[in-house]
Amino acid sequence: MGSVREYFSNIANGLGSTAKGMAITLRHFTSEPIITVQYPKESLPIPPTYRGMHILEQEKCIDCHLCAKACPVDCIEIESVKHGRVLEWKKFSIDYKKCIFCEFCIPPCPVDCIHMTTEFALATDNADGMVEDMLTWTGLRPEDQAKLEGKASPKKPAAPAPAGGGEGDARSRVAAMLAKRKKEEG
Amino acid sequence: MNEQQLHDKLRATGLGGIGELESSARDPFVVVEASVLLEVMAFLRDDSETAMEMLHNVTAVQRETGFDVVYHLCSYSRHHSLTLKVIVAQPEGEAGDWEPAVPSVASVYPSANWHEREQWDLLGVRFNDHPDFRRIILPEEWIGHPLRKDYVYPSTFGEIPLELDAIPLYERDENDPPKPSEPRPAGTPLTQPPSEYSTRPDAGGRAPAPEKKGES
Amino acid sequence: MGLLNNTLPDNKLVGAVDTAVGWGRKSSVWPMTFGIACCAIEMMAVFAATFDLDRFGAGIPRATPRQSDLIIVPGTVNAKMAVRVRRLYDQMAEPRYVIAMGACVCGGGPYVKWGYNTVKGVHKIIPVDIFVPGCPPRPEALMDGILKLREKIGREAVFARRNEANTQMNAKYDAVS
Amino acid sequence: MEALEMYTVDDRSDVYTEELKLNLGPQHPSTHGVLRVELSMDGEIITASRCDIGYLHRCAEKIGENVTYLQYTPYTDRMDYLASMNNNLAWSLTVEKLLGVEAPERAQWLRMICAELNRIASHLIAFGTYGIDIGANTPFFYAFRERESIMALLERPSGARMLYNYIQPGGLRRDVDENWVTDVLAFCDDFEKRWAEYNTLLSNNRIFIGRTANIGVIPQDVVYACGATGPVMRGSGIKWDLRRDVPYLKPYEEVDFDVPVGEGTHGTLGDCWDRYWVRMREMMESIRIIRQGCAALPGGEVMEKVMKKMYKTPLTPEAGEAYMRCENPRGELGFYVVAEGGTSPIRCRARAPSFCNLSLLDSLLPGTMIADAVAIIGSLDIVLGEVDR
Numbered sequence: 001m002g003s004v005r006e007y008f009s010n011i012a013n014g015l016g017s018t019a020k021g022m023a024i025t026l027r028h029f030t031s032e033p034i035i036t037v038q039y040p041k042e043s044l045p046i047p048p049t050y051r052g053m054h055i056l057e058q059e060k061c062i063d064c065h066l067c068a069k070a071c072p073v074d075c076i077e078i079e080s081v082k083h084g085r086v087l088e089w090k091k092f093s094i095d096y097k098k099c100i101f102c103e104f105c106i107p108p109c110p111v112d113c114i115h116m117t118t119e120f121a122l123a124t125d126n127a128d129g130m131v132e133d134m135l136t137w138t139g140l141r142p143e144d145q146a147k148l149e150g151k152a153s154p155k156k157p158a159a160p161a162p163a164g165g166g167e168g169d170a171r172s173r174v175a176a177m178l179a180k181r182k183k184e185e186g
Numbered sequence: 187m188n189e190q191q192l193h194d195k196l197r198a199t200g201l202g203g204i205g206e207l208e209s210s211a212r213d214p215f216v217v218v219e220a221s222v223l224l225e226v227m228a229f230l231r232d233d234s235e236t237a238m239e240m241l242h243n244v245t246a247v248q249r250e251t252g253f254d255v256v257y258h259l260c261s262y263s264r265h266h267s268l269t270l271k272v273i274v275a276q277p278e279g280e281a282g283d284w285e286p287a288v289p290s291v292a293s294v295y296p297s298a299n300w301h302e303r304e305q306w307d308l309l310g311v312r313f314n315d316h317p318d319f320r321r322i323i324l325p326e327e328w329i330g331h332p333l334r335k336d337y338v339y340p341s342t343f344g345e346i347p348l349e350l351d352a353i354p355l356y357e358r359d360e361n362d363p364p365k366p367s368e369p370r371p372a373g374t375p376l377t378q379p380p381s382e383y384s385t386r387p388d389a390g391g392r393a394p395a396p397e398k399k400g401e402s
Numbered sequence: 403m404g405l406l407n408n409t410l411p412d413n414k415l416v417g418a419v420d421t422a423v424g425w426g427r428k429s430s431v432w433p434m435t436f437g438i439a440c441c442a443i444e445m446m447a448v449f450a451a452t453f454d455l456d457r458f459g460a461g462i463p464r465a466t467p468r469q470s471d472l473i474i475v476p477g478t479v480n481a482k483m484a485v486r487v488r489r490l491y492d493q494m495a496e497p498r499y500v501i502a503m504g505a506c507v508c509g510g511g512p513y514v515k516w517g518y519n520t521v522k523g524v525h526k527i528i529p530v531d532i533f534v535p536g537c538p539p540r541p542e543a544l545m546d547g548i549l550k551l552r553e554k555i556g557r558e559a560v561f562a563r564r565n566e567a568n569t570q571m572n573a574k575y576d577a578v579s
Numbered sequence: 580m581e582a583l584e585m586y587t588v589d590d591r592s593d594v595y596t597e598e599l600k601l602n603l604g605p606q607h608p609s610t611h612g613v614l615r616v617e618l619s620m621d622g623e624i625i626t627a628s629r630c631d632i633g634y635l636h637r638c639a640e641k642i643g644e645n646v647t648y649l650q651y652t653p654y655t656d657r658m659d660y661l662a663s664m665n666n667n668l669a670w671s672l673t674v675e676k677l678l679g680v681e682a683p684e685r686a687q688w689l690r691m692i693c694a695e696l697n698r699i700a701s702h703l704i705a706f707g708t709y710g711i712d713i714g715a716n717t718p719f720f721y722a723f724r725e726r727e728s729i730m731a732l733l734e735r736p737s738g739a740r741m742l743y744n745y746i747q748p749g750g751l752r753r754d755v756d757e758n759w760v761t762d763v764l765a766f767c768d769d770f771e772k773r774w775a776e777y778n779t780l781l782s783n784n785r786i787f788i789g790r791t792a793n794i795g796v797i798p799q800d801v802v803y804a805c806g807a808t809g810p811v812m813r814g815s816g817i818k819w820d821l822r823r824d825v826p827y828l829k830p831y832e833e834v835d836f837d838v839p840v841g842e843g844t845h846g847t848l849g850d851c852w853d854r855y856w857v858r859m860r861e862m863m864e865s866i867r868i869i870r871q872g873c874a875a876l877p878g879g880e881v882m883e884k885v886m887k888k889m890y891k892t893p894l895t896p897e898a899g900e901a902y903m904r905c906e907n908p909r910g911e912l913g914f915y916v917v918a919e920g921g922t923s924p925i926r927c928r929a930r931a932p933s934f935c936n937l938s939l940l941d942s943l944l945p946g947t948m949i950a951d952a953v954a955i956i957g958s959l960d961i962v963l964g965e966v967d968r
Contacts, residue, residue, distance in 0.1 A: 013785040021780045025717060035724060036454045039545045044452075044731070049753070051738040066891065072650035073512050097509025097523070100537040102653040102744050103752075107890040116738070123534045123547035125554060127525050130508060130535050212676055212901040239803040242904070243930040245915050256915065258902055258930075262803070262819050269902065297806030300938045308640065323633035323967055324519065325482050332518045332641055333926075339518050343481035350510055350522040355488075356529060375515045375645070376522075435608045439635055439964050440660035442612075443704070443741060450723035465608050483613060483634045486605055512654065516642045538741055 046118045051101040053119040054094050056134035060113035063087055067105035067114055073098045076105060086144045089135055096122055096130040187235070189214045192268050195236060201225055215256070215269035220288050223272055227294045230259060230268070237261045238268065241295035246305040248335055252276040253286045253311055274311075287312040290319075308333040336372040349376060420559050427471070427497065428555040431548070434470035435463040436490065439477025441504040441538040448541045460548060467493040472551070474544070475530075478506035480519045484527050491528040499555070501547050502530045505537040512537065598626070601949070605634045609712045609953045612963030614937075618944070618952070625952060628944035630937060636967040643927030647893040648674050648748060651927065656742035658929060659965040661704050662908045664697035664733070667746035669905035672827055673914040674748040676901040678894065684829070686750035686881040691830045692763065692872045693733060693745065695865040699770070700729040701908035702858045705960040709855060710781050712957035713790050718781045725773055728766055735759060748894065749886025760873045767866050774863060782859060791852040792845035795943050795955035799849070805942070806935040809910025810861065811959060814841040814854030821906035834871040836864045851958035858960070861908075893922035909933050909960060929968055933961040 037044055046052075068076040075098035079091035105114055124130060140148065187195070193207040193216055203219025204226065218226050230238040243258040252275040260267035274286035290313035292299045302313040303322040310331035313319065321328065327344070330337055341349045353364050433455075437445065448455050455461040464470040467490050479487055491500070502524050505511030510522035521527060531554060534547035599620040605613040613634035619627040639658060643651050655670040656663040668690055675681060682690070707722030730740045736755040737745035745752055781787050797807070802815050812819060820838040822831045839860035841853030900917040910932025917926040936959050944952055 010785070010789075014789075017783060017785040021717065021784060024776050024779055035452055035727075036457075037452060037542075038457070039453060039542050040549060043542055047735045047738070049735065049738040070650075070890065072646050072653060073514060095509070096535040097505060098511055098514050099535070100505060100512045100653055100742075101739065103738065104650065104653075104890070120536060120540045120543045121546040122536065122539075123532055123543060123550050125532050125550065127509075127523070127530065127533065130533060211899040212679075215900075240806055242806065242911070243902070243913050243915060243928070245926065245928040247917050247926040249919075249925070258913065258915070260904075262817065265824055295806075296804045297935060297938065300934065304934075323636045325633070332638065333644070337518070343519075344485075346481050346484045346521060347526050348481060348518070348521060350514060352522070352526055354526045354529075376517065436606055438613055439637075440657055440741060443660060446719075447723060447727070450727075451720045452724065452727045478635065478637050480634065480636055482636070483605065486613075486634070490606055512657065513637050513642070516645050517638045518641065519636050519638050540740060 046120075048118065050118045050120075051103050051116045053096075053117050053122065053132070054105070054134060055115050055117050056092060056136075057113040057115075058089070058092070058134075058136050060111045061087075061092070062111055062113075064110060066108040066110065070104045070108045072102065072104065073100060075099045083140075083144075083148055086140065086148060088140050089138050091138075092134045093131050094134060096132060187264065187266050189216075189266075189268060192230075192236060192266065195233070196226065196229070199226075199229055201229070213269055215271045217271045217273055220272050220274070223270075223289055224291060224294060226270065227257075227259075227291050231294060235264070236268075237264050239263065241291065241297050241301075242267070244291075244298055244301035244305060246309045246311040248309060248333070253309075255286075255288050255305070255311060257291070283310075285310050285312050287314055289314050290316040292317055307331070310334060338372050339370055339374065339376050341367045341370075341376075424556045424558055427558075428552040429459045431458070431460045431472045431499065431552065431555070432462050432464050432470050433460055433472040433474050434467055434490070434494070435465050436473060437476055438479065438483065439504075439506070441476035441507075444538045444541055445474055445476045445503065445544060448544050453541045453545060455545065455548070458545075458548060458552065467491075468495060470494060471497065472499045472501065473528075474501045474503050475507045475524045475528075476503040476538075478504075478511070478513060479521045479524050479527065480517075481521065482519075484521050484524075487524065488527050497555075497558075499532075499551055500524075500528055500530045501532045501534060501544075501551060503534045503539060503544055503547070505535050508533045508535045603952065605631075610956060611708060611961055612966075614956070614961065614963055614966070616940070616944070616952070616956075618949070620949065623948050623950075625944050625947055625949060628941050628952075630940055632937070632963070632966050634967065635963045637964070639929065639968040640927055644923055644925060647922045648896070648924070649889050649894060652747055653742065653744045655929075656744055657964060658931065658968055659701075659907060659909065659912070659933070659962050660741060661701040661962055662697050663742050663744070664693045664746060665701075665905065665907045666912065667744065668694050668828075669903060669907070669912045669914055671746050671748045672905065673901055673903040673916050674894065674896070676903055677896040677899060677916055677918055678748070680749060680883055680886065682750045683880045683883060684877050685754075685879040687828050688830050688872055688876050689751055689755060689881060690746055691828050691834075692869050692876075693736075693743075695868045695872070696729050696733060696763070697743075698865050698908045699862050700726050700733075702862050703729075705858055705908075706777065706781070706855075709957045709960075710787075712953050713787055715781055715784070715787065718777065721773070721777065721780065725770060728769070732759070732763060732766060747882075748889065750880070750882035752882070754881045760876060763869060764873050767870055770866060771863070774859070777859070782856065788845050788852060790950075791850065791855060791954055791958065793847050793850050794947065794951045795851045795958060796847045797849045797939060797943065801939065801942065802849075805939045807910065807939055808932050808935065809907065810854050810857045811910065811936050811939070813839065814857045814958075815849035816841050816843075816853075821904055821911060825904070827903070827905055830872060830875075833875070834868050836868050839864065851954050854958045854960075895920060895922055904930075907932055909962065909965070910936060929965075931965040931968060933959075933963075933965040934968075937961050937966055 063080045065078055068078055075095040077091055077093050081088040103116060106116060189207060196204050201222050203222040205217035208215050230236045238259040238261045240260055240262060241257060242260050245256045247254040247256060255272040257270040272288050274288060276284060290302055292302060300322060302316055305311050306313060307321040307323050308331055358364060447453060449461060449463060473491060502508050506513060507524045513520040514522055524530060532547045532551045534544055536543050601618040601620050602615060603618055604610040604615040615631040617629040617631060618625050639654055642654055652667055652670055655666040659666050703722040703726045707719040710718035733743060734740050736753060737743035797815050799815050799817060802812050802817060818838050818840050823838055826832045839857050841848055841857055843853060845852050896918045898919050902913060902915045904911050904913045912932055913930035915928040916924045918924050943955055
């Protein structure tokens with residue numbers, strides 16, 4: 001008889017504690033704020049320190065390869081020809097198939113030209129499409145070309161770096177770059 | 187007890203083959219002959235003053251002259267720890283695939299079981315009288331012990347391609363199977379860095395020369 | 403299906419069927435409960451309340467490959483695991499889709515150089531539809547990948563591509579294994 | 580074992596059972612990753628089990644011998660990916676021990692706060708997935724909601740959601756922003772209310788107790804013999820916590836907290852419920868530590884000045900070796916590093932807590948029912964990334 005009572009009291013206990021849990025769920029259903037983020041329309045707030053896709057301020061870059069050296073996975077490839085202080089760019093690519101977003105490429109830069117942005121949506125259906133080209137132009141810029149051909153004295157640097165912190169500049173460039181990417185895609 | 191007292195205690199047991207307390211490294215350690223290892227371990231575990239209840243870690247280290255097998259013991263009731271080391275020197279004229287052997291301590295500390303299997307798997311150190319001596323992490327058919335300094339990186343494992351530029355399985359032509367790639371020299375990584383700049387010249391670990399920077 | 407494809411004219415009716423079936427498929431992409439490594443935690447975050455993949459009809463992770471349409475490969479695939487991944491993929495019913503999540507699965511990631519044991523990208527083993535790089539990708543990035551996959555499914559002709567491609571691929575795989 | 584004898588040595592000789600080999604995993608929703616267990620079954624009773632690991636082996640120790648000390652920090656993230664902050668901390672402390680430097684005071688306090696926050700996040704995953712293992716789906720959603728808040732907090736200074744790479748040899752990569760401490764304290768207040776709800780939802784649920792109490796009992800001598808640490812050890816009633824007994828960070832000496840141990844509340848000491856309950860109470864202890872840490876947080880630098888140049892020139896410690904133990908959410912993580920000069924160590928061994936905890940499994944499973952096997956694996960709370968490395 002006792003075991004039968006125990007059996008049914010166990011069932012009653014189980015149902016009771018389940019009901020308590022359901023009460024909590026019901027309370028959350030009615031009174032808690034909605035936490036779901038409707039992703040394509042909105043996104044979680046991303047802090048400005050977020051380690052997303054890189055951005056390169058090409059006119060500042062002095063081709064020192066320190067970022068490539070610091071990279072633990074060798075995902076940065078740089079290729080350029082130096083004409084005195086003028087640089088002829090061939091390649092500056094980051095392979096997002098390898099990149100682990102560790103941010104070790106940022107602190108060694110002596111001229112502070114490589115940054116990380118908050119861009120994260122890199123999904124693609126192309127196996128070779130994850131190598132991003134960071135360059136805004138390749139080869140020489142027209143004014144450098146003219147100078148080199150005219151054997152102008154290389155007193156002035158070809159592209160004077162903008163004075164002061166380039167933070168705002170980099171951000172606006174990110175915006176432009178993202179707009180460009182969006183345009184290409186759709 | 188500190189390490190010095192533990193060492194004195196060990197010496198007082200009268201067991202031969204217990205070396206000096208080396209304090210040259212950051213963590214002091216005691217070098218023990220392989221022949222008395224089990225006795226030393228059993229003493230450290232059973233003595234009420236040392237009371238080393240747990241074998242925390244077993245590591246094998248490959249050095250140029252041979253192998254070190256390092257045991258980290260710690261006591262939870264007495265709040266102290268001790269590092270023991272067995273040094274197996276590489277005999278003259280032995281090739282790179284030489285397998286050192288030490289006695290297994292799994293009979294004293296069962297926790298050594300998996301640790302020792304892992305060291306065999308990755309470094310090729312034999313543990314004699316181990317209860318279940320086989321690979322633990324890598325597949326049974328794996329060739330070589332990857333943590334050896336002269337390990338040759340494989341390009342495939344069975345049919346599974348392991349190289350970055352391998353042809354995918356489903357794109358292979360059955361009439362024209364891919365040629366087996368050239369065996370790479372020992373110690374060469376699977377992918378070469380894209381340019382001479384993007385790897386550290388002394389990444390091999392042993393070369394002590396600090397890097398010279400052009401910029402600074 | 404190839405027969406149907408050859409005999410049916412490319413008319414409005416077939417187009418309408420294509421659209422309808424494509425809409426049905428893309429609105430119920432059921433992923434498989436399959437976690438390997440770090441990325442699996444972010445994948446679980448996508449299934450949880452904050453991101454709620456159920457909004458796209460993909461929120462019912464199935465425990466068996468037979469019932470699932472999508473395999474998200476979240477985490478490093480090594481030599482021992484690659485055989486299992488291949489087998490899981492083989493067990494899935496057509497139409498089946500693959501999302502490679504994370505840098506390791508897209509092309510080796512951090513283990514590309516010294517990883518004696520890791521497969522440098524799961525597309526060496528199974529055909530991949532969408533790559534989501536990142537280490538690990540944010541949940542939003544994975545959802546971006548799933549949205550891209552939905553677009554891709556919607557564009558697909560029902561009677562054409564996948565059957566042909568997969569029969570050929572399977573024959574080739576059977577030959578090598 | 581009693582149950583085993585009851586079923587195998589029975590007199591119903593007309594009931595013929597055949598031994599069945601069952602593979603649990605590597606793809607199985609309740610093995611917490613890619614663990615494979617070969618089970619020999621007699622009906623529903625497990626007679627023998629054999630663990631097969633290595634499905635997530637990622638060559639971490641080989642990589643450690645080939646990259647610099649700083650570059651290895653992101654790889655430690657990927658070992659125990661649920662507690663990256665603690666792994667970073669253990670690695671940084673090992674390198675600091677090797678170099679003989681010490682992080683500034685503010686960095687030490689921030690390290691402690693971040694590590695404790697991550698401990699809560701890690702235990703939340705253990706709580707949520709354990710619920711799923713037992714058959715309760717709802718706690719998973721609650722756990723992930725709170726985890727998202729922690730992710731958001733840790734993302735602000737570190738810049739990543741999961742694999743932070745924030746604690747580095749010599750200190751922290753950057754200081755926290757000015758509102759961070761306030762937000763952490765607000766989270767603490769919020770979390771205490773949620774924690775009470777968790778207990779109603781799962782801990783005190785009658786069915787949950789029935790599934791976990793008196794299951795998978797680990798006696799104390801087995802804990803020592805198999806080298807189990809962390810909540811598995813404390814669940815068996817051994818009061819040991821490196822944070823209290825061998826403080827590896829200065830702030831741990833100054834803050835006041837308890838070490839929860841299993842008490843055999845629902846029957847035997849050291850069962851699955853005890854291990855689960857130790858984790859739940861550890862979350863509250865972490866909240867206590869975080870509160871005290873936030874109150875006592877000093878000002879100053881967060882990175883040692885001499886260490887800042889490591890980003891450009893790789894660190895080159897002198898020849899030597901160091902072994903450092905840290906209390907991770909899953910147990911004691913030990914890094915053993917042997918340096919011979921040069922920019923990389925010649926041996927970099929990680930003693931992973933999950934690896935040792937998992938070695939218990941083969942001795943725990945025989946004699947239990949197949950449904951309890953899932954409860955036992957879940958209560959050990961393993962992370963396969965750490966088991967295989």
